[in-house]
Amino acid sequence: MNNNSTPSVEDRVRASLKKRYAREKRFQYYGIGAILISLLFLCVLFGDIISKGYTAFQQTYVKLDIYFDPALITPEGQMDQNTLIHGDYSGIIKQSLRDAFPNVSGRQDKRKLYSIVSNGASHTLRKKVLAHPELIGKKQSVWVLADDEIDMLIKGHISRDIPEEDRRLKDNQIQWVDQLMADGRIEKRFNTTFFTSGDSRDPEMAGILGAAAGSFYTLLVTLALSFPIGIAAAIYLEEFAPQNRFTDFIEVNINNLAAVPSIVFGLLGLAIFINFLGLPRSAPLVGGLVLTLMTLPTIIIASRAALKSVPYSIREAALGVGASKMQVVTHHVLPLAMPGMLTGTIIGMAQALGETAPLLVIGMVAFVVDIPGGITDPSTALPVQVFLWADSPERAFVERTSAAIMVLLGFLALMNITGVLLRKRFERRW
Amino acid sequence: MVDTIITQGQTDVIGAMDNSEIDNPAEVESKAITHRDARDTVGEPFSKDPRMTCRNVNVFYGEKQAIHDVSLDIGANEVIAMIGPSGCGKSTFLRCLNRMNDTVDSCRVEGNIHMNNDDIYNKSMDVVLLRARVGMVFQKPNPFPKSIYDNIAYGPRIHGLTKNKVELDEVVESSLKRAGLWTEVKDRLDQPGTGLSGGQQQRLCIARAIAVSPDVILMDEPCSALDPIATAHIEDLIDELRQNFTIAIVTHSMQQAARVSQRTAYFHLGYLIEVGQTDQVFTNPKHQLTEDYITGRFG
Ligand SMILES: Nc1ncnc2c1ncn2[C@@H]1O[C@H](COP(=O)(O)OP(=O)(O)O)[C@@H](O)[C@H]1O
Ligand SMILES: [Mg+2]
Numbered sequence: 170m171n172n173n174s175t176p177s178v179e180d181r182v183r184a185s186l187k188k189r190y191a192r193e194k195r196f197q198y199y200g201i202g203a204i205l206i207s208l209l210f211l212c213v214l215f216g217d218i219i220s221k222g223y224t225a226f227q228q229t230y231v232k233l234d235i236y237f238d239p240a241l242i243t244p245e246g247q248m249d250q251n252t253l254i255h256g257d258y259s260g261i262i263k264q265s266l267r268d269a270f271p272n273v274s275g276r277q278d279k280r281k282l283y284s285i286v287s288n289g290a291s292h293t294l295r296k297k298v299l300a301h302p303e304l305i306g307k308k309q310s311v312w313v314l315a316d317d318e319i320d321m322l323i324k325g326h327i328s329r330d331i332p333e334e335d336r337r338l339k340d341n342q343i344q345w346v347d348q349l350m351a352d353g354r355i356e357k358r359f360n361t362t363f364f365t366s367g368d369s370r371d372p373e374m375a376g377i378l379g380a381a382a383g384s385f386y387t388l389l390v391t392l393a394l395s396f397p398i399g400i401a402a403a404i405y406l407e408e409f410a411p412q413n414r415f416t417d418f419i420e421v422n423i424n425n426l427a428a429v430p431s432i433v434f435g436l437l438g439l440a441i442f443i444n445f446l447g448l449p450r451s452a453p454l455v456g457g458l459v460l461t462l463m464t465l466p467t468i469i470i471a472s473r474a475a476l477k478s479v480p481y482s483i484r485e486a487a488l489g490v491g492a493s494k495m496q497v498v499t500h501h502v503l504p505l506a507m508p509g510m511l512t513g514t515i516i517g518m519a520q521a522l523g524e525t526a527p528l529l530v531i532g533m534v535a536f537v538v539d540i541p542g543g544i545t546d547p548s549t550a551l552p553v554q555v556f557l558w559a560d561s562p563e564r565a566f567v568e569r570t571s572a573a574i575m576v577l578l579g580f581l582a583l584m585n586i587t588g589v590l591l592r593k594r595f596e597r598r599w
Numbered sequence: 600m601v602d603t604i605i606t607q608g609q610t611d612v613i614g615a616m617d618n619s620e621i622d623n624p625a626e627v628e629s630k631a632i633t634h635r636d637a638r639d640t641v642g643e644p645f646s647k648d649p650r651m652t653c654r655n656v657n658v659f660y661g662e663k664q665a666i667h668d669v670s671l672d673i674g675a676n677e678v679i680a681m682i683g684p685s686g687c688g689k690s691t692f693l694r695c696l697n698r699m700n701d702t703v704d705s706c707r708v709e710g711n712i713h714m715n716n717d718d719i720y721n722k723s724m725d726v727v728l729l730r731a732r733v734g735m736v737f738q739k740p741n742p743f744p745k746s747i748y749d750n751i752a753y754g755p756r757i758h759g760l761t762k763n764k765v766e767l768d769e770v771v772e773s774s775l776k777r778a779g780l781w782t783e784v785k786d787r788l789d790q791p792g793t794g795l796s797g798g799q800q801q802r803l804c805i806a807r808a809i810a811v812s813p814d815v816i817l818m819d820e821p822c823s824a825l826d827p828i829a830t831a832h833i834e835d836l837i838d839e840l841r842q843n844f845t846i847a848i849v850t851h852s853m854q855q856a857a858r859v860s861q862r863t864a865y866f867h868l869g870y871l872i873e874v875g876q877t878d879q880v881f882t883n884p885k886h887q888l889t890e891d892y893i894t895g896r897f898g
Contacts, residue, residue, distance in 0.1 A: 411704070412704060480741075482737065482739055482741035483741060483743065483744070484702075485699070485702075485735075485737055485741065486737065486741040486742070486743060486804070486807075487743070487753075488699065488702060488730065489697070489699070489730060489734065489735035489736075489737070489808070490730065490731075490734065490753060490754040490757075490807060490808065490810075490811055491727045491728070491729075491730035491731035491754060491757065491758060491811060492727070492753075492757055493727050496757055500753075500757075501743060505744065
């Protein structure tokens, strides 16, 4: 047979084998290439965010020699709380700056001098005095927040080379800062403010906590509503509902809802929850309701898939020993489907955490300084905060924007890890 | 004339059933003639001491009829084997006996099935109660993904059969003993039932069925996924269980039917063709179809 011109079966198989292996190899390379490209994008994204944002975790402080002048704090001599709160602390700071730089004269230059420290510095002093009234009349060195422009200069975000008229920080201000530096009166410290305060017009006083709390309350509402509703709907549709036109119609609609742009849900929320039901604007309650509408389809679809994946033999086994339909679901199907349902829920929650557009519509885009204490307090959310800061002109908000994104990504990672852990826990039942 | 048609069509029918595909319309025609002529049950479908009686049972999946007018008794404390080519409706018929077909939306059951004089398809019959009295063992071992103990204890728990933990422990132990599994698993009752071997899993499923003390146990090809040794184990077990339970077993293995059953029912294309004492059915079948099936397989 081999003598003939037709090759033997073995030869032909061998020849085709080579091709097959080559194809397999090529396919593997495509896969590896795809992963590498995504990794590259991810690295670029993270690299950009982190390189822009890491400096926000440090903040410049200025050491001032403060004389707690009784004439400015308690002009009439009484030491009650109200007087202490309303003392002229910025006057004290100005005095201390004038003492530090006695040569500065003229209204313009003095104003420039005063702007070296943050408006927040007077809060620092007020707090100090309220905690220790005995300081009044004494002298003390106090570290206060530097202004955001100084902060930017110290961090090297403002170049000294560009001409003075193009800079917001003028030459004499830079000189003063250099002098303070030389005296060891300027220091970078960990930026606790960023993690402990709400939003502010002044970048150096702006923090993420208000937005984080807003996101937390919003997600709390979302989770509390969408998890039980979504799972109940999935169980009903998958286990109990008859297969007919009506349930088909519902199924199609759920799948459609999953693809509706989120802004539409926002508009719906505005019309129904705020204008019709009269719920408060800018509140996590309404935000949570809107995000519930948005995450429900995700949770329902994932939960149904999880329910579908529970082998029918388990249901048969339970039915066979006389379990009722409800018992089959609660004792057997649900525990087995739980990991998948949790995954779906976490994905939905992660989506909700990153959702911005519907929150803008229902007014969670407001400038909120106070940290919300409940689901009806006005608040923003993390992604909205990112949006707000990204939109602010001050240079110092650039790094804060990136820092806020990092916090947001951190929370996302935390949620996903929680999801994985929960899933592991539940999966042990198999 | 009729005889010739049957014998002629015979090989075709069996052949077609084996791969359960019908692609030639002419073949369908010839088969239709075959089973129309053969649908009357021959032999002894009735029992003197029936535990379950089925009369004129028809089962439909949507438009398609899967069981045609089957009347059969399941006698008390007997093992009745149901044999026949695949797709002939053995499982469908078996699943009528504990109303497992209720779970199939398209399935409709007509006729009478009584258990100890209760009509099991009556509205007043609670299917949970019925399934507590008619247990089932499936083709593929399907233990719950729970501990061995919980697998057995599940039935007694949901039916409230035991008053306390001690009683429950006893039920678990006795069920496992009767299923011949106790010595193998008594030291690892808290380990998952899914971790056992296939044969052990199937005995676990039998123990799970026994634990509710049913009157009847239905088994749908319980050994088809098992190796010969595990199969022999289960067959011995079935023989022992006969003293306390009535067993209806579907099997594709005629040797198995011959070994474990007292009566055998032969199904063909949804018709009950022949019922009789197992010896008689295998050694001296009265119906041509039965004989062809038996000899075809042995030969
Ligand atoms: N769920 C179902 N829906 C529709 N037809 C079915 C269903 N189950 C079984 N059938 C049909 O009913 C007939 C009998 O099936 P079955 O009882 O499973 O046969 P056997 O167990 O004897 O192999 C077959 O033709 C099969 O295609
Ligand atoms: Mg079957």
